[in-house]
Amino acid sequence: MSKPLVNRLCVIGVGLIGGSLARALRNAGQVGEIVGAGRSRTHLETARALGVIDRFETDLGAAVQGVDLVVIAVPLGAMQAVFETIAPRLAPDTVLTDVGSAKGSVVAAAVTAFGELPGTLVPGHPIAGTEKSGEEASFAELFQHRRVILTPHASVSSAALEKVRAMWAAAGAQVVETSVEHHDQVLAATSHLPHMLAYALVDTLARMDDSREIFDYAAGGFRDFTRIASSDPQMWHDICVANRTALLEVLERFTDDLGQLTEAIRCGDSDYLRETFTRAKQERDQFCDTGDV
Amino acid sequence: MSKPLVNRLCVIGVGLIGGSLARALRNAGQVGEIVGAGRSRTHLETARALGVIDRFETDLGAAVQGVDLVVIAVPLGAMQAVFETIAPRLAPDTVLTDVGSAKGSVVAAAVTAFGELPGTLVPGHPIAGTEKSGEEASFAELFQHRRVILTPHASVSSAALEKVRAMWAAAGAQVVETSVEHHDQVLAATSHLPHMLAYALVDTLARMDDSREIFDYAAGGFRDFTRIASSDPQMWHDICVANRTALLEVLERFTDDLGQLTEAIRCGDSDYLRETFTRAKQERDQFCDTGDV
Secondary structure: OOOEEEEEEEEOOOOHHHHHHHHHHHOOOOOOEEEOOOOHHHHHHHHHHHHOOOOEEHHHHHOOOOOOEEOOOOOOHHHHHHHHHHHHHHHOOEEEEEEEOOHHHHHHHHHHHHOOOOOOOOOOOOOOOOOOOOHHHOOOOOOOOOOOOOOOOOOOOOOHHHHHHHHHHHHHOEEEOOHHHHHHHHHHHHHHHHHHHHHHHHHHHHOOOOHHHHOOOOOOHHHHHHHHOOOHHHHHHHHHHHHEEEEHHHHHHHHHHHHHHHHHHHHHHHHHHHHHHHHHHHHHHHHHOOOOO | OOOOEEEEEEEEOOOHHHHHHHHHHHHHHEEEEEEOOOOHHHHHHHHHOOHHHHHEEHHHHOOOOOOOEEEEEHHHHHHHHHHHHHHHHHHOEEEEEEOOOOOOHHHHHHHHHHHHOOOOOOOEEOOOOOOOOOHHHHOOOOOOOOOOOOOOOOOOOHHHHHHHHHHHHHHOOOEEOHEEEEEHHHHHHHHHHHHHHHHHHHHHHHHHOOHHHHOOOOHHHHHHHHHHHHHHHHHHHHEEEHHHHHHHHHHHHHHHHHHHHHHHHHOOHHHHHHHHHHHHHHHHHHHHOOOOO
Protein backbone atom coordinates (compact mmCIF):
# COMPACT_ATOMS: atom_id res chain seq x y z
CA MET A 1 0.00 0.00 0.00
CA SER A 2 1.34 3.44 -0.85
CA LYS A 3 1.90 6.00 1.88
CA PRO A 4 -1.16 8.22 2.42
CA LEU A 5 -0.93 11.91 1.60
CA VAL A 6 -1.50 12.85 5.24
CA ASN A 7 0.05 10.72 7.93
CA ARG A 8 -1.79 12.28 10.85
CA LEU A 9 -4.49 14.89 10.25
CA CYS A 10 -5.87 17.20 12.93
CA VAL A 11 -9.30 18.74 12.26
CA ILE A 12 -10.13 21.57 14.64
CA GLY A 13 -13.90 21.99 14.51
CA VAL A 14 -15.52 18.74 13.36
CA GLY A 15 -18.72 20.20 11.87
CA LEU A 16 -20.21 20.03 8.39
CA ILE A 17 -17.03 21.15 6.61
CA GLY A 18 -14.38 19.65 8.89
CA GLY A 19 -16.30 16.39 9.22
CA SER A 20 -16.96 16.08 5.50
CA LEU A 21 -13.27 16.68 4.70
CA ALA A 22 -12.24 13.99 7.20
CA ARG A 23 -14.70 11.54 5.64
CA ALA A 24 -13.58 12.36 2.11
CA LEU A 25 -9.87 11.89 2.88
CA ARG A 26 -10.58 8.64 4.69
CA ASN A 27 -12.65 7.34 1.76
CA ALA A 28 -9.84 8.29 -0.61
CA GLY A 29 -7.36 6.34 1.52
CA GLN A 30 -5.25 9.48 1.85
CA VAL A 31 -5.02 9.79 5.62
CA GLY A 32 -3.47 7.64 8.36
CA GLU A 33 -4.98 8.88 11.62
CA ILE A 34 -7.59 11.63 12.10
CA VAL A 35 -7.54 13.58 15.35
CA GLY A 36 -10.61 15.70 16.02
CA ALA A 37 -10.35 18.75 18.25
CA GLY A 38 -12.81 21.30 19.60
CA ARG A 39 -14.55 22.63 22.65
CA SER A 40 -17.49 20.27 22.83
CA ARG A 41 -16.73 16.77 24.11
CA THR A 42 -20.29 15.69 23.20
CA HIS A 43 -19.88 16.64 19.54
CA LEU A 44 -16.45 15.03 19.37
CA GLU A 45 -17.79 11.80 20.89
CA THR A 46 -20.55 11.75 18.28
CA ALA A 47 -17.98 12.31 15.53
CA ARG A 48 -15.86 9.43 16.84
CA ALA A 49 -18.91 7.17 17.14
CA LEU A 50 -19.80 8.00 13.51
CA GLY A 51 -16.26 7.08 12.44
CA VAL A 52 -15.55 10.63 11.23
CA ILE A 53 -12.47 10.84 13.49
CA ASP A 54 -10.27 8.21 15.14
CA ARG A 55 -9.71 10.01 18.44
CA PHE A 56 -10.15 13.48 19.88
CA GLU A 57 -8.66 16.10 22.17
CA THR A 58 -10.36 19.09 23.76
CA ASP A 59 -6.92 20.58 24.43
CA LEU A 60 -5.96 22.06 21.06
CA GLY A 61 -2.28 22.21 21.98
CA ALA A 62 -2.27 18.46 22.60
CA ALA A 63 -4.30 17.84 19.45
CA VAL A 64 -1.67 19.27 17.10
CA GLN A 65 1.23 17.22 18.51
CA GLY A 66 2.89 14.97 15.94
CA VAL A 67 0.47 16.07 13.24
CA ASP A 68 1.61 16.82 9.68
CA LEU A 69 -1.53 18.76 8.60
CA VAL A 70 -3.94 20.87 10.66
CA VAL A 71 -7.29 21.98 9.18
CA ILE A 72 -9.00 24.73 11.16
CA ALA A 73 -12.75 24.57 10.50
CA VAL A 74 -14.11 26.80 13.25
CA PRO A 75 -16.32 29.91 12.84
CA LEU A 76 -14.34 32.97 11.76
CA GLY A 77 -14.80 34.61 15.16
CA ALA A 78 -12.95 31.75 16.87
CA MET A 79 -10.01 31.72 14.41
CA GLN A 80 -7.66 34.04 16.29
CA ALA A 81 -8.07 32.23 19.61
CA VAL A 82 -7.31 28.92 17.86
CA PHE A 83 -4.18 30.34 16.22
CA GLU A 84 -3.01 31.74 19.57
CA THR A 85 -3.58 28.45 21.36
CA ILE A 86 -1.78 26.27 18.85
CA ALA A 87 1.02 28.70 17.83
CA PRO A 88 3.45 27.72 20.61
CA ARG A 89 2.75 24.00 20.15
CA LEU A 90 3.04 23.58 16.38
CA ALA A 91 6.06 21.79 14.94
CA PRO A 92 7.89 24.00 12.39
CA ASP A 93 6.95 21.78 9.45
CA THR A 94 3.29 21.19 10.35
CA VAL A 95 1.16 22.54 7.51
CA LEU A 96 -1.78 24.71 8.48
CA THR A 97 -4.91 25.57 6.54
CA ASP A 98 -8.40 26.85 7.29
CA VAL A 99 -11.83 26.84 5.61
CA GLY A 100 -13.09 30.30 6.57
CA SER A 101 -15.57 32.10 4.28
CA ALA A 102 -13.54 35.32 4.45
CA LYS A 103 -9.77 35.37 4.11
CA GLY A 104 -8.61 38.86 5.09
CA SER A 105 -9.65 38.38 8.70
CA VAL A 106 -7.95 34.96 8.87
CA VAL A 107 -4.68 36.41 7.61
CA ALA A 108 -4.93 39.28 10.11
CA ALA A 109 -5.65 36.83 12.95
CA ALA A 110 -2.62 34.73 11.96
CA VAL A 111 -0.33 37.75 11.88
CA THR A 112 -1.52 38.73 15.37
CA ALA A 113 -1.08 35.22 16.76
CA PHE A 114 2.21 34.26 15.06
CA GLY A 115 3.83 37.71 14.80
CA GLU A 116 4.06 37.16 11.02
CA LEU A 117 2.45 34.96 8.40
CA PRO A 118 3.89 31.46 8.83
CA GLY A 119 5.25 29.94 5.61
CA THR A 120 3.31 26.80 6.54
CA LEU A 121 -0.10 28.57 6.49
CA VAL A 122 -2.24 28.23 3.35
CA PRO A 123 -5.59 30.04 3.80
CA GLY A 124 -8.40 28.23 1.98
CA HIS A 125 -12.12 28.27 1.36
CA PRO A 126 -14.18 25.41 -0.06
CA ILE A 127 -17.19 26.78 -1.99
CA ALA A 128 -19.44 24.07 -0.65
CA GLY A 129 -21.89 23.58 2.13
CA THR A 130 -25.54 23.20 2.89
CA GLU A 131 -27.76 25.17 5.23
CA LYS A 132 -27.20 22.41 7.79
CA SER A 133 -24.47 22.35 10.40
CA GLY A 134 -22.67 19.85 12.58
CA GLU A 135 -20.78 16.59 12.33
CA GLU A 136 -23.97 14.58 11.78
CA ALA A 137 -24.72 16.54 8.58
CA SER A 138 -21.25 15.81 7.18
CA PHE A 139 -20.74 13.55 4.17
CA ALA A 140 -17.75 12.49 2.11
CA GLU A 141 -19.08 13.75 -1.23
CA LEU A 142 -19.62 17.37 -0.14
CA PHE A 143 -16.61 18.64 -2.08
CA GLN A 144 -16.97 16.57 -5.24
CA HIS A 145 -16.71 18.89 -8.25
CA ARG A 146 -16.78 21.95 -5.96
CA ARG A 147 -14.21 24.70 -6.07
CA VAL A 148 -11.77 25.35 -3.30
CA ILE A 149 -10.16 28.77 -3.36
CA LEU A 150 -6.68 29.05 -1.84
CA THR A 151 -5.22 32.49 -1.13
CA PRO A 152 -1.51 31.78 -0.60
CA HIS A 153 0.73 34.67 0.41
CA ALA A 154 4.06 35.53 -1.19
CA SER A 155 6.18 33.78 1.46
CA VAL A 156 4.26 30.49 1.59
CA SER A 157 6.37 27.34 1.44
CA SER A 158 5.83 25.46 -1.79
CA ALA A 159 5.65 22.17 0.13
CA ALA A 160 2.79 23.50 2.27
CA LEU A 161 0.90 24.83 -0.75
CA GLU A 162 1.37 21.53 -2.59
CA LYS A 163 0.14 19.52 0.38
CA VAL A 164 -3.04 21.59 0.79
CA ARG A 165 -3.73 21.48 -2.95
CA ALA A 166 -3.30 17.70 -2.96
CA MET A 167 -5.54 17.32 0.09
CA TRP A 168 -8.45 19.11 -1.60
CA ALA A 169 -7.89 17.31 -4.87
CA ALA A 170 -8.07 14.01 -2.94
CA ALA A 171 -11.41 15.17 -1.50
CA GLY A 172 -12.70 15.60 -5.07
CA ALA A 173 -12.49 19.39 -5.30
CA GLN A 174 -11.14 21.63 -8.03
CA VAL A 175 -8.48 23.93 -6.55
CA VAL A 176 -8.00 27.51 -7.72
CA GLU A 177 -5.88 30.35 -6.35
CA THR A 178 -6.54 34.04 -6.03
CA SER A 179 -5.62 36.96 -3.80
CA VAL A 180 -7.11 37.49 -0.35
CA GLU A 181 -8.73 40.78 -1.43
CA HIS A 182 -10.23 39.37 -4.61
CA HIS A 183 -11.59 36.33 -2.79
CA ASP A 184 -13.31 38.52 -0.23
CA GLN A 185 -14.89 40.75 -2.89
CA VAL A 186 -16.16 37.87 -5.01
CA LEU A 187 -17.57 35.98 -2.04
CA ALA A 188 -19.24 39.10 -0.69
CA ALA A 189 -21.13 39.31 -3.99
CA THR A 190 -21.97 35.66 -4.62
CA SER A 191 -22.53 34.37 -1.11
CA HIS A 192 -22.54 36.93 1.67
CA LEU A 193 -24.93 39.39 -0.01
CA PRO A 194 -27.50 36.69 -0.98
CA HIS A 195 -27.47 35.42 2.60
CA MET A 196 -28.15 38.93 3.90
CA LEU A 197 -31.09 39.27 1.47
CA ALA A 198 -32.56 35.91 2.46
CA TYR A 199 -32.24 36.65 6.17
CA ALA A 200 -33.70 40.15 5.74
CA LEU A 201 -36.59 38.89 3.61
CA VAL A 202 -37.64 36.18 6.05
CA ASP A 203 -37.31 38.62 8.92
CA THR A 204 -39.37 41.28 7.12
CA LEU A 205 -42.17 38.80 6.46
CA ALA A 206 -41.97 37.28 9.95
CA ARG A 207 -42.67 40.68 11.48
CA MET A 208 -45.74 41.37 9.33
CA ASP A 209 -49.14 41.05 10.98
CA ASP A 210 -50.28 38.00 9.05
CA SER A 211 -46.90 36.28 8.99
CA ARG A 212 -48.30 32.81 9.63
CA GLU A 213 -50.58 33.06 6.63
CA ILE A 214 -47.82 34.60 4.55
CA PHE A 215 -45.55 31.62 5.10
CA ASP A 216 -48.47 29.22 4.58
CA TYR A 217 -49.08 30.65 1.13
CA ALA A 218 -45.47 30.57 0.08
CA ALA A 219 -44.75 28.39 -2.95
CA GLY A 220 -41.71 26.47 -4.11
CA GLY A 221 -39.88 29.54 -5.37
CA PHE A 222 -40.02 31.08 -1.91
CA ARG A 223 -38.70 27.90 -0.29
CA ASP A 224 -35.72 27.83 -2.66
CA PHE A 225 -35.14 31.51 -2.27
CA THR A 226 -35.07 31.42 1.53
CA ARG A 227 -33.27 28.09 2.07
CA ILE A 228 -30.04 29.90 2.91
CA ALA A 229 -31.85 31.79 5.70
CA SER A 230 -31.76 28.48 7.59
CA SER A 231 -27.97 28.75 7.86
CA ASP A 232 -26.17 28.98 11.19
CA PRO A 233 -26.67 32.48 12.71
CA GLN A 234 -23.37 32.56 14.62
CA MET A 235 -21.40 31.63 11.52
CA TRP A 236 -23.08 34.39 9.54
CA HIS A 237 -22.60 36.90 12.32
CA ASP A 238 -18.89 36.13 12.14
CA ILE A 239 -18.83 36.49 8.35
CA CYS A 240 -20.49 39.92 8.60
CA VAL A 241 -17.82 41.04 11.03
CA ALA A 242 -14.93 39.42 9.16
CA ASN A 243 -15.83 40.59 5.65
CA ARG A 244 -17.44 43.88 6.65
CA THR A 245 -15.76 46.13 4.08
CA ALA A 246 -16.44 44.05 0.97
CA LEU A 247 -19.93 43.17 2.16
CA LEU A 248 -20.86 46.81 2.79
CA GLU A 249 -19.66 47.70 -0.70
CA VAL A 250 -21.93 45.17 -2.45
CA LEU A 251 -24.81 45.95 -0.08
CA GLU A 252 -24.54 49.58 -1.13
CA ARG A 253 -24.55 48.67 -4.84
CA PHE A 254 -27.51 46.36 -4.38
CA THR A 255 -29.47 48.89 -2.33
CA ASP A 256 -28.95 51.49 -5.07
CA ASP A 257 -30.11 49.06 -7.75
CA LEU A 258 -33.15 47.99 -5.73
CA GLY A 259 -33.99 51.65 -5.18
CA GLN A 260 -33.92 52.24 -8.94
CA LEU A 261 -36.10 49.20 -9.54
CA THR A 262 -38.55 50.42 -6.89
CA GLU A 263 -38.65 53.82 -8.54
CA ALA A 264 -39.35 52.20 -11.92
CA ILE A 265 -42.27 50.26 -10.39
CA ARG A 266 -43.55 53.48 -8.78
CA CYS A 267 -43.41 55.39 -12.09
CA GLY A 268 -44.59 52.50 -14.24
CA ASP A 269 -41.36 52.63 -16.25
CA SER A 270 -42.07 49.60 -18.43
CA ASP A 271 -38.85 49.85 -20.44
CA TYR A 272 -36.69 49.80 -17.32
CA LEU A 273 -38.59 46.84 -15.86
CA ARG A 274 -38.48 44.75 -19.03
CA GLU A 275 -34.82 45.52 -19.69
CA THR A 276 -33.74 44.74 -16.14
CA PHE A 277 -35.68 41.47 -15.94
CA THR A 278 -34.54 40.40 -19.40
CA ARG A 279 -30.88 41.13 -18.67
CA ALA A 280 -31.07 39.29 -15.34
CA LYS A 281 -32.76 36.27 -16.90
CA GLN A 282 -30.18 36.11 -19.68
CA GLU A 283 -27.29 36.33 -17.22
CA ARG A 284 -28.77 33.72 -14.93
CA ASP A 285 -29.56 31.33 -17.78
CA GLN A 286 -26.12 31.83 -19.28
CA PHE A 287 -23.94 31.55 -16.22
CA CYS A 288 -25.74 28.95 -14.19
CA ASP A 289 -26.17 25.47 -15.55
CA THR A 290 -29.18 25.09 -17.74
CA GLY A 291 -31.72 22.39 -17.04
CA ASP A 292 -33.05 21.74 -13.59
CA VAL A 293 -30.82 23.99 -11.52
CA MET B 1 -69.19 6.53 -17.72
CA SER B 2 -70.24 9.51 -15.60
CA LYS B 3 -70.52 12.94 -17.17
CA PRO B 4 -67.30 14.96 -16.91
CA LEU B 5 -67.21 18.09 -14.75
CA VAL B 6 -66.51 20.27 -17.80
CA ASN B 7 -68.21 19.43 -21.07
CA ARG B 8 -66.22 21.82 -23.23
CA LEU B 9 -63.30 23.78 -21.76
CA CYS B 10 -61.70 26.80 -23.40
CA VAL B 11 -58.16 27.67 -22.29
CA ILE B 12 -57.07 31.11 -23.46
CA GLY B 13 -53.26 31.12 -23.25
CA VAL B 14 -51.94 27.55 -23.45
CA GLY B 15 -48.65 28.06 -21.60
CA LEU B 16 -47.21 26.48 -18.47
CA ILE B 17 -50.31 27.12 -16.33
CA GLY B 18 -53.06 26.82 -18.93
CA GLY B 19 -51.44 23.77 -20.51
CA SER B 20 -50.84 22.02 -17.19
CA LEU B 21 -54.46 22.59 -16.14
CA ALA B 22 -55.70 21.13 -19.44
CA ARG B 23 -53.47 18.08 -18.98
CA ALA B 24 -54.56 17.61 -15.35
CA LEU B 25 -58.29 17.78 -16.17
CA ARG B 26 -57.84 15.40 -19.09
CA ASN B 27 -55.92 12.93 -16.89
CA ALA B 28 -58.66 13.16 -14.28
CA GLY B 29 -61.28 12.37 -16.93
CA GLN B 30 -63.10 15.56 -16.01
CA VAL B 31 -63.24 17.27 -19.38
CA GLY B 32 -64.96 16.48 -22.69
CA GLU B 33 -63.32 18.69 -25.28
CA ILE B 34 -60.48 21.19 -24.77
CA VAL B 35 -60.32 24.22 -27.04
CA GLY B 36 -57.08 26.17 -26.95
CA ALA B 37 -57.05 29.84 -27.86
CA GLY B 38 -54.36 32.47 -28.21
CA ARG B 39 -52.48 34.69 -30.61
CA SER B 40 -49.76 32.32 -31.70
CA ARG B 41 -50.80 29.64 -34.16
CA THR B 42 -47.36 28.01 -33.81
CA HIS B 43 -47.72 27.55 -30.05
CA LEU B 44 -51.28 26.30 -30.43
CA GLU B 45 -50.20 23.79 -33.06
CA THR B 46 -47.49 22.50 -30.73
CA ALA B 47 -50.04 22.23 -27.92
CA ARG B 48 -52.36 20.25 -30.16
CA ALA B 49 -49.53 18.01 -31.36
CA LEU B 50 -48.61 17.33 -27.71
CA GLY B 51 -52.24 16.39 -26.97
CA VAL B 52 -52.65 19.26 -24.51
CA ILE B 53 -55.67 20.58 -26.44
CA ASP B 54 -58.06 18.95 -28.92
CA ARG B 55 -58.42 21.90 -31.29
CA PHE B 56 -57.69 25.60 -31.34
CA GLU B 57 -58.90 29.00 -32.44
CA THR B 58 -56.94 32.20 -32.85
CA ASP B 59 -60.23 34.14 -32.82
CA LEU B 60 -61.10 34.32 -29.13
CA GLY B 61 -64.74 35.11 -29.83
CA ALA B 62 -65.08 31.88 -31.82
CA ALA B 63 -63.15 29.95 -29.19
CA VAL B 64 -65.66 30.62 -26.40
CA GLN B 65 -68.71 29.50 -28.41
CA GLY B 66 -70.59 26.61 -26.83
CA VAL B 67 -68.11 26.39 -23.97
CA ASP B 68 -69.21 25.87 -20.36
CA LEU B 69 -65.94 26.96 -18.72
CA VAL B 70 -63.33 29.49 -19.88
CA VAL B 71 -59.92 29.68 -18.19
CA ILE B 72 -57.94 32.81 -19.03
CA ALA B 73 -54.23 32.11 -18.55
CA VAL B 74 -52.63 35.07 -20.30
CA PRO B 75 -50.17 37.61 -18.83
CA LEU B 76 -51.88 40.20 -16.63
CA GLY B 77 -51.24 42.94 -19.16
CA ALA B 78 -53.33 41.10 -21.77
CA MET B 79 -56.28 40.42 -19.46
CA GLN B 80 -58.40 43.46 -20.27
CA ALA B 81 -58.13 42.99 -24.05
CA VAL B 82 -59.18 39.34 -23.64
CA PHE B 83 -62.19 40.31 -21.52
CA GLU B 84 -63.20 42.95 -24.07
CA THR B 85 -62.91 40.54 -26.99
CA ILE B 86 -64.93 37.73 -25.42
CA ALA B 87 -67.52 39.83 -23.52
CA PRO B 88 -70.00 40.17 -26.41
CA ARG B 89 -69.62 36.50 -27.37
CA LEU B 90 -69.99 34.73 -24.02
CA ALA B 91 -73.19 32.79 -23.28
CA PRO B 92 -74.83 34.05 -20.05
CA ASP B 93 -74.12 30.81 -18.18
CA THR B 94 -70.52 30.29 -19.32
CA VAL B 95 -68.29 30.28 -16.22
CA LEU B 96 -65.17 32.40 -16.40
CA THR B 97 -62.00 32.22 -14.33
CA ASP B 98 -58.40 33.36 -14.64
CA VAL B 99 -55.01 32.44 -13.16
CA GLY B 100 -53.43 35.88 -12.77
CA SER B 101 -50.84 36.49 -10.05
CA ALA B 102 -52.56 39.69 -8.94
CA LYS B 103 -56.32 39.93 -8.52
CA GLY B 104 -57.17 43.62 -8.11
CA SER B 105 -56.13 44.44 -11.65
CA VAL B 106 -58.11 41.50 -13.06
CA VAL B 107 -61.27 42.64 -11.28
CA ALA B 108 -60.74 46.20 -12.52
CA ALA B 109 -60.23 44.95 -16.09
CA ALA B 110 -63.43 42.89 -15.90
CA VAL B 111 -65.45 45.85 -14.64
CA THR B 112 -64.14 47.95 -17.52
CA ALA B 113 -64.87 45.27 -20.12
CA PHE B 114 -68.24 44.02 -18.83
CA GLY B 115 -69.56 47.23 -17.25
CA GLU B 116 -69.88 45.36 -13.95
CA LEU B 117 -68.48 42.20 -12.38
CA PRO B 118 -70.23 39.27 -14.06
CA GLY B 119 -71.75 36.77 -11.61
CA THR B 120 -70.08 34.04 -13.69
CA LEU B 121 -66.55 35.37 -13.06
CA VAL B 122 -64.47 33.71 -10.31
CA PRO B 123 -60.98 35.25 -10.14
CA GLY B 124 -58.35 32.67 -9.18
CA HIS B 125 -54.64 32.15 -8.70
CA PRO B 126 -52.85 28.79 -8.48
CA ILE B 127 -49.76 29.09 -6.25
CA ALA B 128 -47.73 26.90 -8.55
CA GLY B 129 -45.30 27.29 -11.36
CA THR B 130 -41.69 26.92 -12.28
CA GLU B 131 -39.26 29.41 -13.77
CA LYS B 132 -40.04 27.86 -17.15
CA SER B 133 -42.75 29.02 -19.55
CA GLY B 134 -44.72 27.68 -22.46
CA GLU B 135 -46.89 24.74 -23.40
CA GLU B 136 -43.91 22.41 -23.73
CA ALA B 137 -43.04 22.94 -20.06
CA SER B 138 -46.57 22.05 -18.93
CA PHE B 139 -47.30 18.87 -17.00
CA ALA B 140 -50.40 17.39 -15.40
CA GLU B 141 -48.99 17.18 -11.87
CA LEU B 142 -48.13 20.88 -11.54
CA PHE B 143 -51.04 21.60 -9.18
CA GLN B 144 -50.88 18.47 -7.05
CA HIS B 145 -50.98 19.49 -3.38
CA ARG B 146 -50.63 23.16 -4.36
CA ARG B 147 -52.94 25.89 -3.18
CA VAL B 148 -55.29 27.74 -5.45
CA ILE B 149 -56.62 31.01 -4.08
CA LEU B 150 -60.03 32.12 -5.30
CA THR B 151 -61.18 35.69 -4.65
CA PRO B 152 -64.92 35.55 -5.33
CA HIS B 153 -66.89 38.80 -5.12
CA ALA B 154 -70.16 39.27 -3.24
CA SER B 155 -72.38 38.83 -6.29
CA VAL B 156 -70.75 35.67 -7.67
CA SER B 157 -73.14 32.88 -8.68
CA SER B 158 -72.81 29.90 -6.40
CA ALA B 159 -72.91 27.56 -9.40
CA ALA B 160 -69.91 29.34 -10.97
CA LEU B 161 -67.96 29.29 -7.71
CA GLU B 162 -68.71 25.62 -7.23
CA LYS B 163 -67.63 24.74 -10.77
CA VAL B 164 -64.27 26.54 -10.45
CA ARG B 165 -63.64 24.99 -7.03
CA ALA B 166 -64.40 21.52 -8.42
CA MET B 167 -62.17 22.12 -11.45
CA TRP B 168 -59.13 22.90 -9.29
CA ALA B 169 -59.88 20.04 -6.92
CA ALA B 170 -59.97 17.70 -9.93
CA ALA B 171 -56.53 19.02 -10.90
CA GLY B 172 -55.24 17.99 -7.48
CA ALA B 173 -55.12 21.41 -5.83
CA GLN B 174 -56.29 22.59 -2.44
CA VAL B 175 -58.73 25.48 -2.89
CA VAL B 176 -58.91 28.39 -0.47
CA GLU B 177 -60.77 31.71 -0.62
CA THR B 178 -59.78 35.19 0.45
CA SER B 179 -60.42 38.80 -0.53
CA VAL B 180 -58.84 40.45 -3.54
CA GLU B 181 -56.97 42.95 -1.35
CA HIS B 182 -55.63 40.33 1.02
CA HIS B 183 -54.51 38.09 -1.83
CA ASP B 184 -52.58 40.92 -3.41
CA GLN B 185 -50.85 41.86 -0.15
CA VAL B 186 -49.87 38.29 0.72
CA LEU B 187 -48.60 37.53 -2.79
CA ALA B 188 -46.64 40.77 -2.91
CA ALA B 189 -44.79 39.57 0.20
CA THR B 190 -44.28 35.89 -0.60
CA SER B 191 -43.79 35.96 -4.35
CA HIS B 192 -43.50 39.37 -5.96
CA LEU B 193 -40.93 40.80 -3.53
CA PRO B 194 -38.64 37.72 -3.71
CA HIS B 195 -38.72 37.90 -7.50
CA MET B 196 -37.70 41.57 -7.40
CA LEU B 197 -34.79 40.71 -5.07
CA ALA B 198 -33.61 37.86 -7.27
CA TYR B 199 -33.78 39.96 -10.43
CA ALA B 200 -32.04 42.90 -8.74
CA LEU B 201 -29.32 40.68 -7.28
CA VAL B 202 -28.46 39.00 -10.58
CA ASP B 203 -28.52 42.37 -12.31
CA THR B 204 -26.26 43.97 -9.69
CA LEU B 205 -23.72 41.18 -10.05
CA ALA B 206 -23.98 41.11 -13.84
CA ARG B 207 -22.96 44.75 -13.99
CA MET B 208 -19.88 44.32 -11.79
CA ASP B 209 -16.48 44.34 -13.49
CA ASP B 210 -15.64 40.70 -12.85
CA SER B 211 -19.16 39.37 -13.41
CA ARG B 212 -18.08 36.29 -15.32
CA GLU B 213 -15.81 35.19 -12.48
CA ILE B 214 -18.48 36.08 -9.94
CA PHE B 215 -20.99 33.74 -11.52
CA ASP B 216 -18.30 31.07 -12.00
CA TYR B 217 -17.62 31.04 -8.27
CA ALA B 218 -21.25 30.89 -7.25
CA ALA B 219 -22.20 27.81 -5.26
CA GLY B 220 -25.44 25.86 -4.86
CA GLY B 221 -27.01 28.40 -2.51
CA PHE B 222 -26.67 31.09 -5.14
CA ARG B 223 -28.24 28.91 -7.82
CA ASP B 224 -31.23 28.21 -5.60
CA PHE B 225 -31.50 31.82 -4.59
CA THR B 226 -31.51 33.15 -8.13
CA ARG B 227 -33.57 30.43 -9.85
CA ILE B 228 -36.62 32.70 -9.89
CA ALA B 229 -34.62 35.34 -11.80
CA SER B 230 -34.97 33.00 -14.79
CA SER B 231 -38.72 33.66 -14.88
CA ASP B 232 -40.43 35.29 -17.84
CA PRO B 233 -39.60 39.06 -17.96
CA GLN B 234 -42.86 40.12 -19.63
CA MET B 235 -44.95 38.27 -17.06
CA TRP B 236 -43.06 39.94 -14.23
CA HIS B 237 -43.29 43.33 -15.86
CA ASP B 238 -47.07 42.86 -15.91
CA ILE B 239 -47.14 41.78 -12.24
CA CYS B 240 -45.18 44.90 -11.23
CA VAL B 241 -47.72 47.07 -13.01
CA ALA B 242 -50.76 45.12 -11.82
CA ASN B 243 -49.80 44.81 -8.15
CA ARG B 244 -47.92 48.08 -7.88
CA THR B 245 -49.43 49.35 -4.62
CA ALA B 246 -48.98 46.20 -2.55
CA LEU B 247 -45.55 45.53 -4.04
CA LEU B 248 -44.30 49.05 -3.28
CA GLU B 249 -45.48 48.65 0.31
CA VAL B 250 -43.46 45.48 0.94
CA LEU B 251 -40.49 46.83 -1.01
CA GLU B 252 -40.46 49.81 1.32
CA ARG B 253 -40.58 47.61 4.41
CA PHE B 254 -37.83 45.37 3.08
CA THR B 255 -35.63 48.31 2.10
CA ASP B 256 -35.98 49.73 5.61
CA ASP B 257 -35.08 46.38 7.16
CA LEU B 258 -32.11 45.88 4.84
CA GLY B 259 -30.96 49.40 5.71
CA GLN B 260 -31.03 48.53 9.40
CA LEU B 261 -29.13 45.31 8.78
CA THR B 262 -26.55 47.22 6.73
CA GLU B 263 -26.17 49.74 9.55
CA ALA B 264 -25.69 46.91 12.05
CA ILE B 265 -22.91 45.45 9.86
CA ARG B 266 -21.34 48.90 9.56
CA CYS B 267 -21.38 49.44 13.34
CA GLY B 268 -20.48 45.85 14.23
CA ASP B 269 -23.73 45.51 16.21
CA SER B 270 -23.32 41.83 17.08
CA ASP B 271 -26.53 41.58 19.08
CA TYR B 272 -28.64 42.90 16.20
CA LEU B 273 -26.98 40.55 13.71
CA ARG B 274 -27.31 37.44 15.89
CA GLU B 275 -30.91 38.22 16.84
CA THR B 276 -32.00 38.92 13.26
CA PHE B 277 -30.33 35.83 11.81
CA THR B 278 -31.62 33.63 14.64
CA ARG B 279 -35.19 34.90 14.31
CA ALA B 280 -35.11 34.43 10.52
CA LYS B 281 -33.70 30.91 10.80
CA GLN B 282 -36.35 29.95 13.37
CA GLU B 283 -39.16 31.31 11.22
CA ARG B 284 -37.87 29.64 8.10
CA ASP B 285 -37.33 26.30 9.83
CA GLN B 286 -40.76 26.50 11.48
CA PHE B 287 -42.90 27.58 8.55
CA CYS B 288 -41.27 25.77 5.68
CA ASP B 289 -41.16 22.01 5.66
CA THR B 290 -38.25 20.60 7.53
CA GLY B 291 -35.94 18.13 5.87
CA ASP B 292 -34.56 18.75 2.43
CA VAL B 293 -36.54 21.79 1.40
